[in-house]
Amino acid sequence: xxxxxxxxxxxxxxxxxxxxxxTATAAYxxxxxxxxxxxxxxxxxxxxxxAKVLSRVLDTELIRLQCYEGLDVSTSLYEWNYPKQLLHxxxxxxxxxxxxxxxxxxxxxxxLLERPxxxxxxxxxxxxxxxxxxxxxxxxxxxxxLEVLSEHQVTIPEIGTVRAAVEPCVVLTSNRTRELSExxxxxxxxxxxxxxxxxxxxxIVRARVPGIDVQLADQLTGFIQxxxxxxxxxxxxxAETLDWAHALVALHAESVNDGVAxxxxxxxxxxxxxxxxxxxxxxxxxxxxxxxxxxxxR
Amino acid sequence: xxxxxxxxxxxxxxxxxxxxxxxxxxxSIDAVRALAAVDIxxxxxVYFALRSLFATxxxxxxxxDAMFDEWWxxxxxxxRETGAERTKQSANPPIVAPWDEPKASTTSSxxxxxxxxxxxxxxxATVPMAAPSxxxxxxxxxxxxxxxxxLHGLEDAAARIVKRLRxxxxxxxxxxxxxxxxxxxxxxxxxxxxGGDPIRLARRERKLxxxxxxxxxxxxxxxxxxxxFLLQVLYTLQHAFARVETFAFSTRLxxxxxxxxxxxxxxxxxxxARVEGGGWSGGTKIGESLExxxxxxxxxxxxxxxxxVLSDGWDTGDPEILGAALREIRRRAGRLIWLNPLLGNPxxxxxxxxxxxxxxxxxxxxxxxxxxxxxxxAMHLSF
Numbered sequence: 001x002x003x004x005x006x007x008x009x010x011x012x013x014x015x016x017x018x019x020x021x022x023t024a025t026a027a028y029x030x031x032x033x034x035x036x037x038x039x040x041x042x043x044x045x046x047x048x049x050x051a052k053v054l055s056r057v058l059d060t061e062l063i064r065l066q067c068y069e070g071l072d073v074s075t076s077l078y079e080w081n082y083p084k085q086l087l088h089x090x091x092x093x094x095x096x097x098x099x100x101x102x103x104x105x106x107x108x109x110x111x112l113l114e115r116p117x118x119x120x121x122x123x124x125x126x127x128x129x130x131x132x133x134x135x136x137x138x139x140x141x142x143x144x145x146l147e148v149l150s151e152h153q154v155t156i157p158e159i160g161t162v163r164a165a166v167e168p169c170v171v172l173t174s175n176r177t178r179e180l181s182e183x184x185x186x187x188x189x190x191x192x193x194x195x196x197x198x199x200x201x202x203x204i205v206r207a208r209v210p211g212i213d214v215q216l217a218d219q220l221t222g223f224i225q226x227x228x229x230x231x232x233x234x235x236x237x238x239a240e241t242l243d244w245a246h247a248l249v250a251l252h253a254e255s256v257n258d259g260v261a262x263x264x265x266x267x268x269x270x271x272x273x274x275x276x277x278x279x280x281x282x283x284x285x286x287x288x289x290x291x292x293x294x295x296x297x298r
Numbered sequence: 299x300x301x302x303x304x305x306x307x308x309x310x311x312x313x314x315x316x317x318x319x320x321x322x323x324x325x326s327i328d329a330v331r332a333l334a335a336v337d338i339x340x341x342x343x344v345y346f347a348l349r350s351l352f353a354t355x356x357x358x359x360x361x362x363d364a365m366f367d368e369w370w371x372x373x374x375x376x377x378r379e380t381g382a383e384r385t386k387q388s389a390n391p392p393i394v395a396p397w398d399e400p401k402a403s404t405t406s407s408x409x410x411x412x413x414x415x416x417x418x419x420x421x422x423a424t425v426p427m428a429a430p431s432x433x434x435x436x437x438x439x440x441x442x443x444x445x446x447x448x449l450h451g452l453e454d455a456a457a458r459i460v461k462r463l464r465x466x467x468x469x470x471x472x473x474x475x476x477x478x479x480x481x482x483x484x485x486x487x488x489x490x491x492x493g494g495d496p497i498r499l500a501r502r503e504r505k506l507x508x509x510x511x512x513x514x515x516x517x518x519x520x521x522x523x524x525x526x527f528l529l530q531v532l533y534t535l536q537h538a539f540a541r542v543e544t545f546a547f548s549t550r551l552x553x554x555x556x557x558x559x560x561x562x563x564x565x566x567x568x569x570x571a572r573v574e575g576g577g578w579s580g581g582t583k584i585g586e587s588l589e590x591x592x593x594x595x596x597x598x599x600x601x602x603x604x605x606x607v608l609s610d611g612w613d614t615g616d617p618e619i620l621g622a623a624l625r626e627i628r629r630r631a632g633r634l635i636w637l638n639p640l641l642g643n644p645x646x647x648x649x650x651x652x653x654x655x656x657x658x659x660x661x662x663x664x665x666x667x668x669x670x671x672x673x674x675x676a677m678h679l680s681f
Binding site: 005022038 | 324325328332335336343346349350351354355356358359470485487490491493494496601629
């Protein structure tokens with residue numbers, strides 16, 4: 001049993017997602033207990049990637065539902081194919097069938113357009129359903145989601161209840177722009193992913209940017225860890241670290257020195273105030289000091 | 299871990315629940331299942347597995363960590379009992395019924411005074427006031443300097459707030475005869491009758507967002523000069539807007555929604571004076587009052603509810619009770635707004651113990667000492 005978690009962690013690493021024991025355990029339980037996994041954490045720490053890599057490890061389809069305010073049934077669950085319905089009515093006009101019969105016809109299975117939730121429920125083998133940024137949807141949708149997650153079934157008024165043949169493996173992510181309901185939380189396993197440690201981030205960089213010089217990877221990770229200790233408006237996430245690493249490799253930079261850092265700040269700082277701040281920091285203390293601070297972080 | 303997983307999970311669940319974590323029997327069952335799926339000899343595995351089940355919020359992690367450390371090695375029954383007893387007390391402080399401790403009322407009831415004369419209240423020198431204002435432009439004039447003529451401005455402000463609450467539109471749709479958008483599903487249905495030609499159109503519009511207001515107004519002595527005008531705002535709100543519930547408190551909480559429905563403000567004040575039943579006094583028990591609001595009217599709050607607390611935060615009660623009550627209210631309500639008239643004073647800092655306990659749970663902390671600040675309130679009600 002213990003090996004199962006280890007194997008999962010290794011399998012995730014093989015697919016390019018370096019993770020820790022906490023994440024691997026949570027993912028393992030999500031699959032074995034068939035409970036949805038709710039992942040929270042700051043932006044850019046790879047919450048969404050958990051679902052992606054899980055689908056690759058399970059060798060199954062990833063179905064993604066991106067949430068936003070006003071997300072409703074017709075964009076998340078199903079919609080009718082209206083042009084097809086109208087054409088069908090026209091073609092069957094002379095068939096002499098009753099209106100009730102024709103109505104039942106056009107509101108049937110073959111005129112249904114599947115949206116992510118319905119697709120996940122009707123899948124014939126287990127899929128990974130990613131409900132991304134669930135905090136952006138409104139409470140009404142959250143309540144509806146709760147029903148789907150707990151019953152594994154949905155009701156379409158014209159057709160009836162559709163029950164999942166295979167329960168999907170559900171991953172929800174949230175950036176905590178609003179507090180999710182207690183009911184939803186209770187239904188889920190919970191995982192908080194924070195910014196990675198120096199070691200973990202270094203491992204991620206080396207896994208995702210193959211061919212990067214060991215020294216360079218070490219320096220740039222230290223630098224990022226160093227500036228995360230500054231009070232920034234927008235903290236650089238792992239995604240930004242990787243962007244920067246790719247940029248440095250493309251520029252054939254051999255090390256992170258003041259000049260290189262100044263030129264490429266835009267790769268990982270997305271706020272003018274942060275750029276000014278880090279610039280001043282480099283001018284007064286130098287990149288080496290920031291790298292050192294990042295290495296001392298633990 | 300020693301002993302049976304089931305016994306461990308059962309008592310551990312209970313201890314966590316006592317510490318305020320959201321633990322249900324379902325969680326415990328899942329925890330037992332989870333322990334069957336990991337190596338229960340491995341502390342790390344058990345820790346991560348149980349954490350993902352029991353800690354459902356970021357704030358829970360610290361509590362869980364502390365409890366897990368304590369429990370992993372020493373899950374002995376004797377210790378468990380005392381531990382649970384102790385934590386139970388700190389997490390759920392007993393609710394002190396404010397009316398159980400009669401207080402010598404040094405301040406006469408302000409409501410009685412208002413109802414009788416609507417007289418200007420005298421200054422209380424020991425209580426800090428919002429910025430003294432000599433400017434006469436309405437909007438920046440401090441409520442302390444208001445006279446009855448200025449009340450019209452307040453009514454207008456309240457009316458604008460009501461309008462704002464009414465006209466908010468949700469992102470959801472509903473059927474409407476003259477809606478701005480077409481409703482494809484119904485058009486297809488209608489087209490059945492016309493041979494597939496969409497001749498009759500169906501429309502839809504955005505649903506109205508039904509925001510509710512719960513207002514809790516501090517009417518203790520230190521708020522005297524302000525509550526008079528704030529109550530005027532509440533009266534107007536109550537009149538123009540059906541979904542408002544209003545409460546007043548000093549040392550105990552009283553629902554005054556019905557009292558505020560009088561035909562005139564004077565009438566409402568008369569009713570209020572009768573409502574009080576001798577319960578008002580000079581002291582302030584914000585925490586206990588909010589706790590009795592939460593316990594006494596549990597169905598009042600949902601995600602569409604904005605809760606507004608009007609108080610200067612001079613609390614003679616236990617700040618812990620205040621913090622706990624606010625945390626619970628915040629959890630259920632859509633937005634928690636604390637309006638403090640003293641915030642109008644630039645040198646004021648919310649250092650009182652009550653304010654310190656309250657601030658972590660409050661979404662909006664704003665002044666309420668002049669007309670402009672009341673109008674800004676409308677902005678916070680769009681959520």
